[in-house]
Structure formats: structure tokens, C-alpha cells
Amino acid sequence: MRKDVKAVLEEVLEKEMTEHLKAGDREFTPTRLGKRDGRYTGNLLTPALKFERLQVPRDREGAFVTELLERYQQMTGGVEVAILKMYLCRVFTRTIVSIIEALSRMRIDKDAVNRISARLQEEQKQ
Numbered sequence: 001m002r003k004d005v006k007a008v009l010e011e012v013l014e015k016e017m018t019e020h021l022k023a024g025d026r027e028f029t030p031t032r033l034g035k036r037d038g039r040y041t042g043n044l045l046t047p048a049l050k051f052e053r054l055q056v057p058r059d060r061e062g063a064f065v066t067e068l069l070e071r072y073q074q075m076t077g078g079v080e081v082a083i084l085k086m087y088l089c090r091v092f093t094r095t096i097v098s099i100i101e102a103l104s105r106m107r108i109d110k111d112a113v114n115r116i117s118a119r120l121q122e123e124q125k126q
Contacts, residue, residue: 005051010054020033021034034063036060039055040055040058042054081120083116083117087113093113093114097113
């Protein structure tokens, strides 16, 4: 099932890139807005599944931002909210890192926990 969902995610990312460039892969049209520049590999942690080596397309100008994922995002909002809740309950950041690693086998550093917490607290203030 994980492979099927990963394939669908990658297909959605490719479709978003096609819409962004107004042209398919190796398609040259007068309305084309840029060029593809390969893919980068990333991991994505969701509350349900962890996707390893997800192929995320990029354009040469670096202007492509997908609606599915933020640039270089490794966690979905549900995981970030869980981190924030632990942080607000005064759980030590090293303990949060250990919990995330035990549940997902994904390694994050304590600085990432601090950045996520600061960003989400700022969003809640607005």
C-alpha cells in the first residue's frame, strides 16, 4: 500500500510541475514557462505512513513550489502539531526527538523541534 500511495504522491507532484511550466516533460510549446531540473529525494513523515526517497521535481529557476508539500518539507502538519503539543507540555526537546525517532525511524535534530515550535507558535499568534 505504501508504494501505491508513494506513486500517487509522485504523480501529483509531476502534474503540479507540468501545470507550473505549462508543458509536459520534454514538451516544447510556445506557452512553456521554464525547464525541469531533475528531482531531489526526500523523506516525508505523515501521521499514518513514512515515505522514504520520495522523488520531488524541481525547475531550473527554483520557482516551483508544490501545493502538496512545502519546499524540503519532511513532516506533515499532523506530526508538527504533535511536536508542538509535546513542546507546550514542556517535554524536553531531546525526549521529543527520541519519541519521533522511535515512532517513525526518522531522525530529526533538536534544532528542528525548536524551529517547528517557534514557527507554529508564531502562526497561532496571527
